[in-house]
Amino acid sequence: METTFLSEKPQVRDIQTPRLRMRVRSCGDESAKPIILIHGNFSSSFYFENLMLALPPHMYTIAVDLRGYGDTEDKIIDATRGARDWADDLAALCKTLNIKSAHWLGWSAGAGAILQLLIDSPALMDSLTLIAPVSPYGFGGTRDLMGTPCHEDYAGSGGGTVPTEFIEKIAQQDRGTKSPLSPRNVIQQSFFYQAPAEPLVDEFLTASLSQHLGPDRYPGDSRNSPHWPHTSPGQYGPLNAISAQYFNVEAIAELPNKPPILWVRGDQDIIISNQSLSDFGVLGQMGLVDGWPGTESYPAQPMVDQTRQVLQKYSEQQGSVQEEVMKDTGHSPFIEDQAAFLKIFMPFIEDFE
Numbered sequence: 001m002e003t004t005f006l007s008e009k010p011q012v013r014d015i016q017t018p019r020l021r022m023r024v025r026s027c028g029d030e031s032a033k034p035i036i037l038i039h040g041n042f043s044s045s046f047y048f049e050n051l052m053l054a055l056p057p058h059m060y061t062i063a064v065d066l067r068g069y070g071d072t073e074d075k076i077i078d079a080t081r082g083a084r085d086w087a088d089d090l091a092a093l094c095k096t097l098n099i100k101s102a103h104w105l106g107w108s109a110g111a112g113a114i115l116q117l118l119i120d121s122p123a124l125m126d127s128l129t130l131i132a133p134v135s136p137y138g139f140g141g142t143r144d145l146m147g148t149p150c151h152e153d154y155a156g157s158g159g160g161t162v163p164t165e166f167i168e169k170i171a172q173q174d175r176g177t178k179s180p181l182s183p184r185n186v187i188q189q190s191f192f193y194q195a196p197a198e199p200l201v202d203e204f205l206t207a208s209l210s211q212h213l214g215p216d217r218y219p220g221d222s223r224n225s226p227h228w229p230h231t232s233p234g235q236y237g238p239l240n241a242i243s244a245q246y247f248n249v250e251a252i253a254e255l256p257n258k259p260p261i262l263w264v265r266g267d268q269d270i271i272i273s274n275q276s277l278s279d280f281g282v283l284g285q286m287g288l289v290d291g292w293p294g295t296e297s298y299p300a301q302p303m304v305d306q307t308r309q310v311l312q313k314y315s316e317q318q319g320s321v322q323e324e325v326m327k328d329t330g331h332s333p334f335i336e337d338q339a340a341f342l343k344i345f346m347p348f349i350e351d352f353e
Contacts (some may be wrong), residue, residue, distance in 0.1 A: 023071035040108025044070030046207035079240030138244035158233025159220025193330035258319035266329030
């Protein structure tokens with residue numbers, strides 16, 4: 001596997017929009033059509049720097065720290081709007097930068113943000129690249145291809161699903177490896193099937209530790225539930241924003257104008273998977289969470305199959321969808337095997353040039 005290492009740095013600046021101040025990285029020819037890169041959970045725009053530098057200089061890439069992450073202004077995410085705070089922030093950024101439309105790449109939760117943007121501001125979208133995207137029905141707590149909740153209060157999703165020790169380790173800026181829940185271990189073991197070299201992991205760790213924490217920040221508030229696993233979504237923070245209680249982007253299939261979609265995922269992804277190791281249905285079945293009520297009551301969420309069904313409907317209604325599965329990569333295939341990713345991504349983008 002090949003990964004290009006940083007030999008220079010993209011420009012880093014703060015952009016004040018009517019909604020908030022946003023940290024933005026940019027690289028390439030500013031006269032070209034922008035390619036806007038949106039990161040996922042427990043990360044930041046820094047994760048895209050190597051990819052930005054690997055693209056041809058005649059292209060123009062912009063990577064953004066989402067609300068709640070990195071060095072963007074610390075403002076609360078109203079999770080009852082699903083991903084709309086993120087989508088509205090991105091629309092405001094485009095207006096501030098006088099961007100009429102762009103190609104968009106969203107990774108994990110960031111894919112959810114750009115799918116919401118597609119619904120709310122379709123004129124901004126020339127194409128979408130979805131890398132290991134969160135399901136159109138959110139993360140956790142749903143049981144079938146239609147996104148039906150396991151329980152009416154969406155138990156098993158939202159801010160209460162993150163282990164307290166992990167949050168404490170982030171707050172302590174822990175950079176060690178003593179605990180399985182040390183942020184370094186989580187990044188190495190969850191984001192990657194084969195982790196990159198240690199110096200790059202160090203830089204990713206620094207970026208991830210900029211996570212904004214708090215009861216109404218990451219991971220978000222929660223409510224006690226009478227249903228296993230006894231936690232349901234609250235109203236604030238990023239993990240509540242991608243709970244199926246508030247997040248649902250299946251409406252993309254009904255849009256009158258459908259930009260092309262490229263869906264890329266790693267065949268060894270353990271985060272976004274039909275057997276996700278972050279899904280309570282899987283953890284219960286494995287005996288890692290006590291009290292699992294069984295498959296009939298709380299099955300694994302078929303995350304990949306949910307995405308495929310919605311994108312199939314998109315395709316059947318005059319949308320173009322290209323699915324690519326990258327071998328021997330996990331949740332971050334554009335990092336784990338950059339060369340292979342570019343062989344997929346470049347022809348897709350070059351079709352528009």
